[in-house]
Amino acid sequence: MLVTKRMKNWMTVIGGLFALTAFLSGCTDSVASNGMQAPPPQALPVFAVHPAEAATNDEYTASLEGTRNVDIRPQVDGYLVRIYQDEGAFVHKGQPLFQIDDKVYQSQLDNAKANLLSAKAAQENAQINVNKLTPLVSGGVVSDVQLKTAQASLDAAKAGVAQAEALVTSAQINVGYTTVAAPVDGYLGRIPFKTGSLVGKNDAQALTVLSQVDEVYAYFSMSEKQFLDFKNRYKGATVEEKLRQIPPVQLVLADGSVYAQTGKVETVEGQFDRTLGSIPFRVTFPNPNGLLRSGNTGRVRIPGPQSSVLVVPQESTFEMQDKVLAFTVGDSNKVAMRPLTVSGRSGNYYLVSGGLKDGDKVVYTGLDRLKDGAVIVPQVISLDSLLKASPL
Template identity: 55%
Template sequence: MKRNLIDLSMFVAGLLLLVAVSSCSTSSGNTAGAEPAAAEVVTIASGNATTQNEYTAALEGKVNVEIRPQVEGYLEKVYVDEGAYVKAGQPLFKINDHPFREQLNNAKASLNAAEAAMANAQLEVDKLTPLVQNKVVSDVQLRAAQASYRVAKANAEQARATVGAAQINLGYTLISAPVSGYIGRLPKKQGALVSRADVEALTQLSDVHEVYAYFSLSENDFISFKAQYPGNSLEEKLKNLPPVSLLLADNNLYGETGKIDMIDGQFDKNTGAITLRAIFPNAQGLIRSGNTGKVRLSRTHESAILVPQSATVEIQDKVFVFAVDKGNKVSKQPIAVVGKSGNNYLVSEGLKAGDRIVYNGLDHLQEGAVIKPEAPKAAAQLSMKN
């Protein structure tokens, strides 16, 4: 019995050793006799690509006018409603004009008196002139009469200017639209007392048949922006810029393209950014002043390295691909992503044309595993060779 127990112990020990060796062989990856796992592999090729960058923009009408009173008085009539579209010259507000009409009448009366005094002085000059020529009276009287005429003439001119000022003030009682556009809020209602010293305007009028989109570029983005387009000056570069697109607040693409027409003269010291302006047509009035959106700029990259996003994995804010060497062994390779073009990453470092990477099934790969390369089942969305 003792011998049988010894034989059984040796048998169990040998069995455990066999299991351990088998387990080690399995965990070591590909064994000498195992078939390598199949994986889709593509070869990187360089080509031209277009990336799109988006910048937050504030939208304003081409003309934004604050409508303010030029004279003080009670608001007698309000001819428009909030949000209404008005044409240039259309009446908006009427200030009580009775005091200003009386001022005008008073100024006209003063003018009539001044003109009468001037005419009387002219008669005195005309009467004394022949008498002086015939030496009937002294020329001193004539010179005094001529001086009186000049005084009367100056008084008449002053009275005429007063009439003009009164007419201007009377005209200010009817406030009309300086441009065509949309009326904003109306904080002052009929019967309110208004004056030039009011902090709040009567309303704001926005001409939005064209809208301006103001957005900012950082210093690095601006340097790259300038280097991309031909021209010896910023003015020449502006002429060569392609059209830009506008994303509205709901992320829908605006139906019209715009044109960058202005670059600010200096960088903002607080933000380190420079402001650009793009102009968009807005014939339908879909955009109003105060809207927000994003200006989308397209940029062309020549001889760019593109990698499908599906062929990458992100670990701790870094992007990796599984590179395949000549022996079909895979290794995790970090890449530097500088932009996106469609479903592809634009890569500046980590890969070059001719390198092979695993296209799909990255979750099942292990570092150093040997694979069997296969062509992708679906065509990659960039210029690559299988």
């Protein structure tokens, strides 16, 4: 009887353990099952693409230069004793920039002036002899040979005076050269020399470069095909006439902003660069506030004709391996990455010539949270409303 009770107790304990294990296992399975549930689809804005009238802008990489970039070089040798202006300063024509020690040249000037005084004294003495002999020759007291000799001495004295005057002028010029002044208005570049440096007119390196930038030149190049397109696009019998037909162009700066002033394409070189296979153009931009400097880079944007093209906001695209892509929405609201063929830009939009067709649905924003094949909940918006808020 005792054995039977013990067996019943053990059976009860074992049954309880099985029940507890089953309960804990069920809880674990429930947590695991809940943890593996997929998140709900994202709700993202989607628009349908359609053609719109847009101007196709052609852009060319450009480098900027001042209308005049002048190397400032010394005309005499000597030590720099003063640098009047700092690098980057705006200076006016005639304003002093550098001072070279003038002691040697001032001494040469003083010596030249003394020689001039001596030459003038010799000329005066020779003139006295001529004046003295002239009446004596007329009276037959002395021969005319003596008068001719005296006249020759006077002529030599006059030549000596002229030579001395030239030496004085040369010495004065050299003294003037010791003050190096600005030949034009403009901005100073880097100054590689310091006070006490020995400088000379045969130095390979200039004292500085002075850039006149009230206007700037933007140089860009066209390939042979682009040049032929340019000639076919604009009316005119000559290249000069075609240049006059190009509308005002824009300058896109290195940070992507557009320079406030428009420019004019003025000249094109006479021949192609055989190495690069391109021909350079020059655009002139006003620069009244001096915001542009020599050495800047940017892109010259030439507006093209209006045409009907598919447009996609740039914020609806992303780049991968030098390709521009967008997410399109297909069946079952699944998204797919699609590469785009971009033919140009207009405002904040890409002009798309391939990769999309009229009516295709494109995800507007939230691309950083998407993967190829993901399912979304489309929130349809109108492309026209986007174009109205941010025109082409």
